[in-house]
Amino acid sequence: MKKRVLLTTGGLFFLFSNCLFANTSGKINPSDTAFMTISAALVLLMTPGLALFYGGLVRRKNVLSTMMHSIVAMGILTLEWIFFGYSLSFGPDVGGIIGSLKYAFLNGVGFSPSPSAPTIPHYLFMIYQCMFAIITPALISGAIAERMKFSSYILFIVLWSIGVYYPVAHWIWGGGWLQKLGLIDFAGGLVVHATCGLSALIAAILVTKRKSFLKEPILPHNLPMVITGAGLLWFGWFGFNAGSALSIGKVAVNAFLTTHIAAGTALFVWILLEWKLIGKPTTLGAATGAVAGLATITPASGFISPMWAVVVGVLAGIICYFAISLKEKFKYDDSLDVFGVHGVGGMLGTLCAGLFASKSINGVNGLFYGNVKTFLIQLFGTCIVAVFSIIVTFIVLKIVSAITNGLRVSEEEEFEGLDVSLHSESGYN
Numbered sequence: 571m572k573k574r575v576l577l578t579t580g581g582l583f584f585l586f587s588n589c590l591f592a593n594t595s596g597k598i599n600p601s602d603t604a605f606m607t608i609s610a611a612l613v614l615l616m617t618p619g620l621a622l623f624y625g626g627l628v629r630r631k632n633v634l635s636t637m638m639h640s641i642v643a644m645g646i647l648t649l650e651w652i653f654f655g656y657s658l659s660f661g662p663d664v665g666g667i668i669g670s671l672k673y674a675f676l677n678g679v680g681f682s683p684s685p686s687a688p689t690i691p692h693y694l695f696m697i698y699q700c701m702f703a704i705i706t707p708a709l710i711s712g713a714i715a716e717r718m719k720f721s722s723y724i725l726f727i728v729l730w731s732i733g734v735y736y737p738v739a740h741w742i743w744g745g746g747w748l749q750k751l752g753l754i755d756f757a758g759g760l761v762v763h764a765t766c767g768l769s770a771l772i773a774a775i776l777v778t779k780r781k782s783f784l785k786e787p788i789l790p791h792n793l794p795m796v797i798t799g800a801g802l803l804w805f806g807w808f809g810f811n812a813g814s815a816l817s818i819g820k821v822a823v824n825a826f827l828t829t830h831i832a833a834g835t836a837l838f839v840w841i842l843l844e845w846k847l848i849g850k851p852t853t854l855g856a857a858t859g860a861v862a863g864l865a866t867i868t869p870a871s872g873f874i875s876p877m878w879a880v881v882v883g884v885l886a887g888i889i890c891y892f893a894i895s896l897k898e899k900f901k902y903d904d905s906l907d908v909f910g911v912h913g914v915g916g917m918l919g920t921l922c923a924g925l926f927a928s929k930s931i932n933g934v935n936g937l938f939y940g941n942v943k944t945f946l947i948q949l950f951g952t953c954i955v956a957v958f959s960i961i962v963t964f965i966v967l968k969i970v971s972a973i974t975n976g977l978r979v980s981e982e983e984e985f986e987g988l989d990v991s992l993h994s995e996s997g998y999n
Contacts, residue, residue, distance in 0.1 A: 597683065597688075597689070598681075598683060598689060598690065598691060599689035599690070599817070601818055602687075602689040602690050602816075602817040602818055603689075603690050603691065603694060605813070605817070605818040605822070606687070606690050606694050606695070606698055606813060606816065606817075607694060608809065609698060609808075609809035609810075609812065609813025610694065610697055610698040610701055610809065610813070611809070612805065612806045612807075612808060612809025612810070612813070613698070613701035613702065613705070613806055613809045613810050613813065614644075614701045614704070614806075615802060615805070615806040615809075616701075616705055616802065616803050616806035616807065616809075616810065617640050617641075617643065617644055617701075617704055617705050617708055618640065618641070618802065619798075619799050619800075619801075619802025619803040619805075619806055620640045620705060620708055620709065620799065620803060621636075621637040621639075621640035621641055621799070622637070622795050622796075622798050622799030622802065623795075623796055623799025623800055623802075623803060623857070623861075624636050624637065624639070624640065624711065624712050624715065624799070624906055625637040625792070625795055625799070625997075626790055626791065626792040626793060626794070626795030626796035626797075626798075626799060627712075627715075627790045627796055627905075627906050628715050628716055628790070628791065628905070628906070629716065629788065629789075629791050629987070630791040630792070630997060630998060631986070631987025631988070631989055631990070632715065632716045632987055632988045632989060633791065633792070633989065633997040633998075634989040634993055634995050634996070634997045635716075635720070635987075635988035635989050635992055635993055636711070636715045636716070636988075638720070638993065639708060639711035639715070639723060640705075640708045640711065642723075642724065643704050643705070643707060643708040643727060644704055646724060646727070646728065647700075647703055647704045647707065647727065647728075647731060648700060648704065650703075650728060650731060650732075651699075651700045651703050651704075652675070652676055652696075652700070653674065653675055654671060654674045654675075655703055655731060655732075655735075655736055656673055656676070656679070656696050656699065656700070656703075657669055657670065657671050657672060657673035657674045658671070658732070658736040658737075658740065659699065659703070659735075659736045659739040659740050659743070659744050660673070660686060660695075660696075660699065660739075660740070660743070660744045660745075661673045661674075661744070662745075663740070663744070663745040663746060666741070666746050666747030666750065667737065667740070667741070667746065667747065668736070668737055668740050668746075669736075669740050669744050669745075673696075676693075676696070679692045679693060679696050680692055680693060681693060684696075686743075686744075686816070687816040687817070689816075689817050690816065690817070695816070698813065699739075702739075702758060702761070702762060702810075703731065703735060703736075703739075705762070706731075706735055706758075706761075706762045706765065706766050707726075707727035707730055707731055707735065707766065708727070709762075709763075709766040709767075709770070709908060709912055710727070710730070710766045710769050710770045710773060710908060711723065712770065712904075712905060712906030712907070712908040713770035713771065713773050713774040713777075713904045713905060713906065713908040713909065714770075714773050714774060714777045714905065714977075715905040715906055716780055716905060716984070716988060717777060717778075717780050717978055717979060717984055717988075718777055718977055718978065718979070719974060719976070719977060719978065719979055719992075720988075720992050720993075721974050722970050722971070722974040722976075722977045725970045725973060725974060726773075726966060726967065726970045729966045729969065729970065730769065730962075730963065730966050733962040733963075733965070733966050734765050734769060734958070734959055734962050734963060734966075735761075735765060737958075738760065738761050738765055738955055738958070738959070739761050741955075742755050742760060742761050742951070743755070743761060748951050748954070748955075751947055751950075751951070752943070752944070752947050753947050753948060753950075753951040754869070754873060754923050754924075754927065754934055754944070754948070755869045755920060755923070755951075756811070756814055756825065756868065756869055756870065756871050756872035756873055756923070756932075757810055757811045757813075757814035757825070757868045757869065757871055757872070758810070758814075758868050758869065758916075759865075759866075759868050759869025759870070759916040759917070759919040759920040759923070760869065760916060760917075760920050760951060760952060760955045762868065762912075762916065763865045763868060763869075763912040763913065763915055763916025763917075763919070764912075764913060764916035764917050764920065764952065764955055764956060764959065765916075765955060765959045766908065766912055766913070766916075767908055767909045767910075767911070767912035767913020767914065767915070767916055767917075768909065768913045768956055768959040768960055768963070769959050769960075769963040770904060770908035770909050770912070770913065771902065771904060771908075771909040771913060771960075772960055772963045772964050772967065773963065773967060774897075774902050774903055774904040774905070774908075774909070775902050776964070776967045776968075776971075776977065777967075777977045777978060778903070778978065779901070779902070779903035780903055780905070780984070781981065781984060781985070783903045784898070784901065788905075790854060793853050793854060796853070796854060796857050797853055797856075797857055799857075800857035800860055800861060803860075803861060803864065804833055804860055804864060807829055807833070807864045807868075808826055808829060808830075810868070811825045811826070811828075811829040811867070811868060811871040811872070812825045812826040812829065812871075814871075814872060815872055821872050821931070821932050822872075824871070824872060824875075824876070824931055824932075825871040825872040827876045827879070828867055828870070828871045828872075828874060828875075828876055828878075828879035828882075829864065829867055829868075829871050829879075831867075831876055831879040831880060831883060832863045832864070832866060832867035832871075832879045832880075832882045832883040832886065833860045833861075833863040833864045833867070833883070834860070834863070834883065835863060835879070835880050835882075835883025835884055835886075835887065836859045836860060836862050836863025836864075836866065836883040836884075836886040836887040836890075837856050837859040837860040837863060837887070838859075838887070839859065839883065839884050839886075839887025839888060839891075840855050840856065840858060840859025840860075840862065840887045840890075840891055841855050841856050841859065842887075843855075843887065843888070843891050858894075858907065858911065859886075859887050859890075859891070861911055862886045862887065862890035862891075862911045862915050863882075863883045863886045863887065863915075865886070865890075865911055865912050865915035865916055865919065866882055866883075866885065866886035866890070866915040866916070866918050866919040866922070867879060867882050867883070867886070867919055868916065868919055869916065869919045869920045869922075869923045870882060870919050870920075870922045870923035870926065870927070872931070872932050873923050873926075873927035873928070873931055873932045873934055873936075874922070874923065874926040874927055874928060874931065874936075875926075875928055875930075875931060878922075878926040878928075881922075881926070882919065882922050882926070885918060885922065886915055886918065886919070889914060889918055890910055890911055890914050890915050890918075893909070893910035893911075893914040894907040894910030894911065895910075896909075896910065897909075897910070917952050917956065920948050920951070920952050921945070921948055921949060921952065923936065923948060924936050924937060924944050924945035924946075924947070924948030924949065925937045925938055925945055926938055927939070927941075927944060979991065979992070
């Protein structure tokens with residue numbers, strides 16, 4: 571019996587050790603492959619989670635049309651990704667600006683080790699990154715909910731991915747010029763959240779306001795749906811952040827910890843602010859605070875210690891809370907607060923990575939550990955990505971408007987609700 575217990579214990583220890591200290595020899599590692607397969611599935615789950623989150627936040631007459639923005643992205647952006655998006659993002663570098671078309675239509679992408687992640691199959695790295703390419707443009711849809719033409723939206727996410735997402739992903743993750751400069755973005759503070767948040771701001775302005783904006787209350791129609799969506803996002807975010815380590819080891823474990831800690835901290839800070847400023851804490855505030863914390867920790871999750879994640883969560887809860895109130899002051903209709911949560915959170919988190927990164931975690935020191943250069947690079951990269959996203963999104967929206975004869979539905983369609991007017995469906999009988 572003792573011998574059997576020792577053998578079983580030894581086997582478990584060997585399996586755990588193999589998972590925690592995966593090899594980097596360039597051979598496929600089964601533990602890393604299993605970990606990344608699960609991570610890819612978790613990131614995909616975030617898009618239906620986003621559909622529920624956004625769907626609950628709008629009025630009941632627009633619930634299906636809003637959810638459709640996320641669902642359709644899972645189809646059309648998958649095709650764009652395998653046709654040429656992956657190659658533009660992660661293909662061999664061309665002048666530091668974009669990837670070549672070497673991997674177009676998955677040519678040369680197979681079961682051999684990935685150049686970007688040598689312990690997992692190339693196919694797996696490609697499909698993992700595909701999930702990021704799907705959810706990023708889908709996040710923008712929250713800014714134009716309840717009023718944008720479906721045809722305009724489809725064309726927009728296709729062109730926006732080409733104009734913004736693929737170049738920025740290559741600059742920072744695919745061997746481009748910002749990566750070579752030394753910018754760090756563990757899981758997408760700039761690549762995902764800053765690009766989509768700033769683009770959402772431009773989209774909200776150009777699509778113009780809903781007819782009832784600031785004239786009457788526009789309230790979420792289903793808060794239980796919002797909480798469910800936020801929970802799925804939180805759950806999927808572990809694949810988003812921990813999976814960005816691209817292998818199972820201490821960096822992945824650290825990213826898992828910091829992700830959860832920052833989200834929980836931001837949630838608590840958010841409801842405390844509500845309690846103080848409006849008199850009562852709300853479930854909507856809790857959900858929004860959690861997502862703000864998740865977005866903010868994303869770029870720093872693999873570089874900072876768990877205790878610094880508490881600081882990031884506090885900053886996210888405070889700064890994003892006040893950022894969403896800007897739309898009332900400046901009168902732009904960012905329907906579901908994409909800029910205030912994702913845009914501000916992504917940029918804030920990128921700067922936090924430059925402040926709190928520790929060499930003991932992932933080989934890079936930030937300002938608080940004596941490396942001013944890291945923070946300056948983070949600040950520079952944030953400004954570059956912000957300006958680039960704003961300019962290109964403006965151009966893309968003007969092109970889409972010209973092709974589709976305007977971005978907005980008619981006033982009658984908006985009044986009736988986009989579920990019926992655009993999709994001939996109703997979310998509720």
